[in-house]
Amino acid sequence: MKILVSRCLLGEKCRYDGKCIPDESVIALGKEHTLVPVCPEMLGGLPCPRTPCEVQGDGRVLAKDGTDRTAEYVKGAEEALRICLENGCEKAILKARSPSCGKGIIYDGSFTGALTEGNGVTAKLLTENGIEVENR
């Protein structure tokens, strides 16, 4: 099976803080499946490291300094979907709570660490296009 995977779960230092949190259970899936890594925020043109962003109640994505990064997040989501479809990925395993990759629960937009129900921009677009999204 081909699986779209958040690049940071594989140990790539692409997070906003220039770090990664590798998930050994995801890396191990590479023995039996073809993993297709993507980092939607970098695909959207954002640098690494970068100012952290959170999805707001109105759906916009704002950086902690107030800059509107919605366009970059949407572009990154569209690129991730394109890569997913072009590679024939049947599902996606993405990083939990991220404003791009989180599914079901994400940070609430207050930059306080509080969580709320909602989806990251990429997780939402993939789901809308019939791709099963799982979080780690």
Ligand code: SF4
């Ligand atoms: S956008 Fe997704 S893949 Fe990229 S660092 Fe954030 S959680 Fe990881």
